[in-house]
Structure formats: C-alpha cells, structure tokens
Amino acid sequence: MKREWMIDACSGKCIDVTEEQRITVVDLEGGQVVDFFAVSAKDTSEFLSTGVTIDCNESLRLHVGDLVYSNLYRPMFQILSDDVGEHDLLHPCCRKEMYDFFYQNGNGHPNCLDNINRALNERRTIVHPLNLFMHTKINGDGSITVARPLSKPGDTIVLKARMNLRLGVAACSVSESDCNGGKCTPVKIIVED
Ligand SMILES: [Zn+2]
Numbered sequence: 001m002k003r004e005w006m007i008d009a010c011s012g013k014c015i016d017v018t019e020e021q022r023i024t025v026v027d028l029e030g031g032q033v034v035d036f037f038a039v040s041a042k043d044t045s046e047f048l049s050t051g052v053t054i055d056c057n058e059s060l061r062l063h064v065g066d067l068v069y070s071n072l073y074r075p076m077f078q079i080l081s082d083d084v085g086e087h088d089l090l091h092p093c094c095r096k097e098m099y100d101f102f103y104q105n106g107n108g109h110p111n112c113l114d115n116i117n118r119a120l121n122e123r124r125t126i127v128h129p130l131n132l133f134m135h136t137k138i139n140g141d142g143s144i145t146v147a148r149p150l151s152k153p154g155d156t157i158v159l160k161a162r163m164n165l166r167l168g169v170a171a172c173s174v175s176e177s178d179c180n181g182g183k184c185t186p187v188k189i190i191v192e193d
Contacts, residue, residue: 001192001193002190002191002192002193003190003191003192004188004189004190004191005188005189006186006187006188007034007169007170007171007186007187007188007189008171008186009171009173009184009185009186010110010115010171010172010173010184011110011115011170011171012035012112012115012116012118012119012168012169012170012171013119013167013168013169013170013189014119014120014121014166014167014168015166015167015169015189015191016041016164016165016166016167017161017164017165017166017167017191018041018161018164018165019161019162019163019164020160020161020193021160021161021191021192021193022080022158022159022160022161022191022192022193023077023158023159023160023161023167023189023190023191024156024157024158024189024190024191024192025132025156025157025158025159025169025187025188025189026154026155026156026187026188026189026190027084027132027133027149027151027152027153027154027155027156027187028153028154028185028186028187028188029153029185029186030149030151030152030153030154030155030181031133031148031149031151031180031181031183031185032133032149032151032171032172032180032181032184032185032186032187033088033131033132033133033134033149033171033172033174033179033180034131034132034133034169034170034171034172034187035093035094035112035115035116035127035129035130035131035132035169035170035171035172036048036129036130036131036132036167036169037093037116037120037127037129037130037167037168037169038076038077038165038166038167038168039120039122039165039166039168040070040076040163040164040165040166041163041164041165041166042164044120044122044166046070046071046072046074047070047071048068048069048070048071048076048077048128048129048130049069049070049071049128050089050090050128050129050130051128052069052070052071052073053066053067053068053069053089053130054089055069056069056073060089060090060138061085061087061089062079062082062087062089062130063079063082063085064079064080064081064082065078065079066078066079067079067162068130068159074162074163075162075163076161076162076163076165077159077160077161077162078159078160078162079157079158079159080158080159080160081156081157081158082156082157082158083151083152083155083156083157084133084149084150084151084155084157085150086133086134086135086149086150086151087130087131087132087133087134087157088130088131088134088135088136089130089131090131090136090144091128091131091134091136091146092113092126092127092128092129093111093112093113093116093126093127093128093129093170094111094112094113094172094173094174095111095112095113095114095126096109096111096113096114098111099111099176102176102177103176105176109173110173111173112127112129112170112172112173113126113127115170115173116129116168116169116170117168119168119169119170120166120168122168127168129168129170131172132157133149133150133151133155133157134146134149134172134179135147135148135149135150135178146177146178146179147178148178148181149179149180149181167189169187169189171184171185171186171187172184
C-alpha cells in the first residue's frame with residue numbers, strides 16, 4: 001500500500017506508520033527544511049531524540065544505514081537512502097520565542113513547534129526533531145552557521161520505521177534567513193509497505 005501527504009508551506013501533519021514501512025520525504029521545490037519528529041504509537045513518552053542519536057552514532061551527521069534513536073535508546077528509524085547528505089541534529093523546532101529573539105516578529109508567525117504539537121494533539125514544551133535538509137555548518141572553533149540547504153527540487157531521504165510510530169512532520173516556517181533559502185515551500189511524504 002502507498003499513501004501520500006502534501007504538507008503545505010508553514011504547516012504540519014500527523015502520519016501513522018507501522019514497523020517496516022518506508023517513509024520518503026520529498027523536498028518538492030528544493031531548499032526546504034522538514035522538521036521530522038516521532039513518538040512511539042504505544043506510549044508517547046517514548047519519542048525521537050536527536051541527542052541520543054548523536055550519542056549512539058557518535059556523530060553529528062546522519063549517514064545511509066544509520067539508526068535514529070528514541071529517548072529510551074531504542075531504534076526508531078533506519079536511513080535507507082539520502083540524496084542530500086546534509087541534515088541538522090542540533091536545533092530545536094522554531095517557535096514564537098525564537099522569532100522574537102532573532103526577528104522580533106513571533107506574534108502570529110507560523111512555527112514548527114506549534115505545527116507539530118497541533119498535528120500530534122500534544123503540548124510539548126520543546127521539540128528537537130530531525131531537521132531534514134537543514135544545512136548547519138559546524139566550524140572549527142565550535143561556532144555554527146546556518147546556510148542554504150543543498151537539496152534540489154525532488155530530492156529525497158528515505159527512512160524505514162523500526163517500530164510502530166506516529167510522525168509529526170512540519171515544513172519549516174523560517175523565511176527570514178538562509179535556513180529555507182529565504183522562502184517557505186511545501187513538501188511531500190510517501191509511506192509504503
Ligand atoms: Zn521551523
């Protein structure tokens with residue numbers, strides 16, 4: 001079975017997947033970051049953890065074959081293929097306070113924290129998702145620079161679910177910086193058996 005979801009610019013969706021299903025994330029127009037978060041279908045206190053993923057993989061980067069882990073150090077996903085090879089594991093979801101901090105425009109600004117909480121019907125106080133296609137340069141002195149994504153129109157990353165999961169996925173709302181190349185665009189998710 002194959003199911004598809006369009007996620008409009010600056011919005012989010014809830015998608016249920018079962019163990020072994022393949023999830024393809026498509027950057028339709030290129031240069032668009034996808035905030036990709038998940039909770040266990042059985043117990044939402046088990047959730048995707050970028051910190052644990054960095055710990056287990058001993059890397060700040062994701063590679064084909066790598067696992068993505070939950071806060072309980074259990075595999076949630078495996079990376080099956082990746083057209084881009086640049087994703088961010090460091091930044092939390094954008095949120096009202098982030099827009100206020102950098103741009104003084106948080107009121108009424110769409111943001112990934114609200115979009116993912118709404119999609120999951122939750123009220124998490126912070127979410128650290130996989131920021132797919134986000135291009136964070138890690139400099140030698142430890143400083144970081146957010147650059148334009150390297151993703152081209154139609155580029156994908158494919159993940160296999162390693163447990164039954166509920167995904168909260170958002171097309172990131174930042175148009176103020178190079179994060180999304182200065183423009184917010186829609187993305188597509190395909191789930192296949
Ligand atoms: Zn965002």
